[in-house]
Each structure stands twice: as structure tokens, then as C-alpha cells.
Amino acid sequence: MCGIVGYVGEREALPIILESLKRIEYRGYDSCGVFVLGDGEPKLHKDAGTIDDLKENLIGSEYKGKVAIGHTRWATHGAPSKRNAHPHLDGKGEIAVVHNGIIENYQLIKEELLSLGCKFVSETDTEVIPHLINLSLKKKALPKKPGSGKFDQQTFKKSLIKNAIELKEAVKEALTRLNGSYAIIVAEKGFDGLVAARKESPLIIGVGDRENFIASDVPAVLEQTNRIIYLEEGDLAVVKKDSIYIENGGAEVRREERLIPWTIEDAEKGGYEHFMLKEIHEEPRAIMDTLRGYLMEDEIKFGIDFRGEVEGKGKDILMVACGTSYYATLCGKHIIENLAKVPVQVGLASEFNYSNFVLDGTKIIAMAITQSGETADTLMALKKAKRYGSKTVALTNVLGSSVTRIADDTIYMRVGPEIGVAATKSFIAQLVIFYLLGLLLAKKPESELVEYLEELKRMPQIAQMVLDEEDTDIQMHARYLAKYEHAFFVGRGVNLPIALEGALKLKEISYIHAEGYAAGELKHGPFALLTKDTPVVVILTHDNVYEKTMGNVKEIKARGSPVIAIAEEGDEEVEKYVDAVIRVPRTSAIFSPIPNTVALHLLAYWTAKERGCEIDKPRNLAKSVTVE
DSSP, rough: OOOOEEESSSSOHHHHHHHHHHGGGGGSSSSEEEEESSSSSSSEEEEEEEEEOOOOOOTTTTOSSEEEEEEEEESSSSOTTTSSSOOOOTTTHHHHEEEEEEEETTTHHHHHHHHTTEEEEESSSSHHHHHHHHHHHOOOOOOTTTTSSSOHHHHHHHOOOSOOOHHHHHHHHHHHTOOEEEEEEETTTTTTSSSEEEEEOOOOEEEEESSSESSGGGGGTTTTEEEEEOTTTTEEEEEEEEEEOOOOOTTTOOOOOOOOOOOHHHHHHHHHOHHHHHHHHHHHHHHHHHHHHHEETEEEEOOHHIIIIISOOOOEEEEEEHHHHHHHHHHHHHHHHHHHHHEEEEEHHHHHHHOOOOOGGGEEEEEEEEESOOOOOHHHHHHHHHTTTEEEEEEEESTTTTTHHHEEEEOOOOOOOOOOOOOOOOHHHHHHHHHHHHHHHOOOHHHHHHHHHHHHHHHHHHHHHHTTTTTIIHHHHHHHTTTTEEEEEEEEEEEEEEEHHHHHHHHHOOOOEEEEEEEGGGGGGGGGGOOTTTEEEEESSSSSSSSHHHHHHHHHHHOOOEEEEETTOOSSGGGGGGGEEEEEEOOOGGGGGHHHHHHHHHHHHHHHHEEETSSSSSOOSSSOOOOO
């Protein structure tokens, strides 16, 4: 997730671009840059730092011009650095592109562009785009499918286009080459406007008086205008100071102009009251982007030889983590052992660091799971595993973070910045990585693996279906839960860690004392705490322990506790034994943590909202725990 902005009008563009970038810095903050078109040569400035750093470095500069684009980055390809910062240019420095999204096939395109003599200066996927646009403008049509065959100079000569191509047509041709997601803004020397396009990434146009704006989100332009056009999937726009042209599928289309009643603060949260709710609603996208980063034409690619390490060298997997990430690893253990039959050990990083655990590093792949990449306990655990001689792998959301510099290899989540202290979309992305890892290592018939992959690819839709029921079902049950001071969350098997995660979220943001337990363990002590004032949230999935869990529900009800069940659609039996049911879509048991997680995140949020709690910054907690 990155932030992109553009301006074309009659005012000096640079101050507007810088202020717009500052308004959407929550979309990324590891590097940034601007490209300004004036009467002379275009001006480019990039920094590995914040928007404030960029502003300070541009004070008193001669970056004069009425057309400009800017970018604030959340790195996905290439470490945070000046050379990887956007905008990216073609070989002559005349075409500039800012991009939010992931180009899946960039490596294949890059190899072909290199064969044509194009020079690259960054490690990013984005840089292929200005080169493609430049080649289209130079009348060089490329093969339709990158990597489809050996480069043949005659193919290009026969494909030369006789007439010059406008920037719009060149952009359109370049976009046909790209697989993945994008929102882009393109500027070209000598062109008095901007070209923008979107596919699976948000993009809006702000409408002004003899000036127009383009941005990822409304907050970028809200100080300048509240007249907004939301571009739709597949839209391509040419934006000048006094005109806006939009087409889709080659035909001109009309998009409604809307008046936005939000304040700046409202807009930063996308209209949601809290960042946490916004980020829960981004969970389907987090699943999709994480899949897109590592699943290519049903082939899983991490860039790490897990199969060689596990099968060839006979290594087991050790995972260390803290907090929410720890619960994700517990679920990951179930997932990988179920799918791949590979032993997985899980350790709390804070305990692992000071234990007398004997570790034979030659037989272990040590994975450190941390959203921020800066969790002190997890970093120490990774260093300890490294001292024992283990191969080390980091799973994190932040390029260039400390964990990436310690580990031998890194797998990145693709969820963008997570602002709310209570982790949500990063948790679900971690689960997706574990599904992919389990399937990568699985020794199953090809047909069975394809079925698993097809269901995994449905998970963004499944998560969205849970979100669609939020207003009616989940909010009602949250109002009920909010009146209690104590609660239990129970599950079994792969959903036990999800129960632990549900309890953690509730206690973090609603301040209700909540405990997570294996459903079969309540009778070994916690039954003493069950009363009519102690509700129990139980996860019921049609798996190999469904009947056992239902038996536990009956035991709980016999003690007088109210029971709220997270149960699948079509399960009519559950209603006979519980007080309330939150319905989730039915999936294979192994994938049930996805819908169950979304439901529990929403339940915690709306319970805290009902109790009037400070949700994004709960008391005594910090987003990144950088001390022991």
C-alpha cells in the first residue's frame, strides 16, 4: 500500500503535492518523491525518509511548475532507499510514473526490456511501466505475453506503428502487458496534463476550478476540494486543468461527481470511525495481495528453497513470535502439520530467549514472525537461533526492518501500514503465508493440491461475506457481550489459536477480562468460574472434533453460562444448544480460521465501541514493542 498524488492547474504544484502527500502518509512512510513539470527540464527529487524530510530538502528549491506527481512509499519490491523511491522514469527522464500495487510479472517484462537495451536503476516492479510507455511512444510494440518466446528483432519491426501514439494510448498499451494490481499516474515532458489508471487499487479525482487533482485517497485532496470522482475498475483518465476524460474498455464513460461531507480526520480513515475498523475491512484485500505476491499461476514461490531444506536436509520448522503473531504461529503449526506432515515447533519469543532449550541448528529452520520487524523479544530469539546455526527466515510486514537484516531470508506480508494498535489484517496475512507454506511442502496428489489452492483463492470473497453481515448480526451480539466484565473464548484443533486471538482482541480494546481455552480443558479448572455472568464464545466448525466441541457446549450450558457460537451457515443443530449464533460461510475445516477470525475481530471492535473505549490506542499498549 502506497500513496500517490497528482496536480494539474494554474498554481505552483509542488506545495500542493507535498501537503497532499502528508495527508496520506499513513499509506506509507519509508521513502517519497516528486516530479515537477515546468517550462524547462522536468525536476525529480526523491528521499529515503518522511514527507517532512522531503519538505525540508526542497525548501528554497527551483521546482517551479503547474503539473506534478508525488508518491509516499510502503515498500513491497526493493528495500526502502532513495533509488527505490518513486517516481520512476524512463531512460531519458521524460516519462515519470507513480504506482500503488503489485506487478506480478515484472521480472519477465524486465528481462525483455533489458534485452532491448533499457537501463534500470531500482529494484522495484514499478520501473518497468515508464519503459513500456516509452517504447510504445517510440512505436515499438512488444510481444503480448512476456516470457512467451525468444526475442526476435523482426517481430518488432513488423509491429511498428506508423503513426505517433498519444500518451493515453501508450499508457493503455503498456497496461495490457501487466499482471497484478495498480493505480498509476503518468506525467510526460511536454504534456500539459496527467494520465491515470486503476486496477484493483483505489484512485480518485478531485475536481477544482481550473485545476484538478488525482490521489489514492480522499484525504490527499480534501483541503483543496470536496468534489470527488471515484474511478472504477479498469478506468483510464486523462486529466488536464480544465477537462477530465475517462474511458473504460476503449469507450468514454461518465463517472458521477460526489460531494464529500467528511472532515480531514474522517477522510484519513476512509470514512470509518477508527483505523481498526478500516483495517478489518481491508482484510479481504490483505489476503488477496499476499496471495498475489507468492502465488503465480498456481505455483507458490517464496524465493526460498523450503522443500530442499525440509525434504532434502530433513529439517523441522521452529517458529518464534509474541502476542497476536504468536497465536498466528500456533494456527500455522496446525495448518502446516495438517497439509504437509512436517513437524513444527512454536515458541513464545520472550520465553525462548531465556530457556535452556537445546537446539540443534543443523536440523531446524527458525522462523521469526513479527508484523513490525522490530519486536525486541522476537529479534533476540532469532539471534539465538542463528547462534545455534539454524537457517533463519523472517516473516514481517516492513521492508528494511531490523528482522530483515538479521534473518538469512525474508517473506513479506503485503498488507500496507497497520495503524491500529490491535493487529488485524497482519494476523490474517500471516495465516495466508502459512497456508501457502503448507501447500508448498505438501505431498499430496496434484488434483488435491489444486482443490486446496482454488479454495484458498476464494478466501478474499469468504472474508468479505463475513464483513457484509457486520451491520446486522455481529453488532447485535456485540451489544449483548458489552454488558459483561468476564468472558471465555473456546475452540479446538486449528481454531483453538483463533479462540486465543479472539480473547486477546476483546481484552485489548474493550477491557473485558477474556480468556481463551481449548474447549475440552474447561472442565479441568475453569468450570469453577462459569456463571450466568460469564458468557462463552465458542467456535464450532464441522471438523473431526465437531461432536466433541458440541459436547463441551452442553457442559457449559449446564453451568448456566450464556453461549455465543461462531457457526457455519446451514448448521441447524447448533441453535438448539446455544443462546446466539454468529454465522460465517462454510469452508473446508482447514480454511475455517479465515472467516472465524474476521468475525471475532468485528465482535471485539463493536463490543469496544459499545463500551465507549479508545479503540485505536488502547491504554498501556504500543503498536511496536521494541523493549523486552
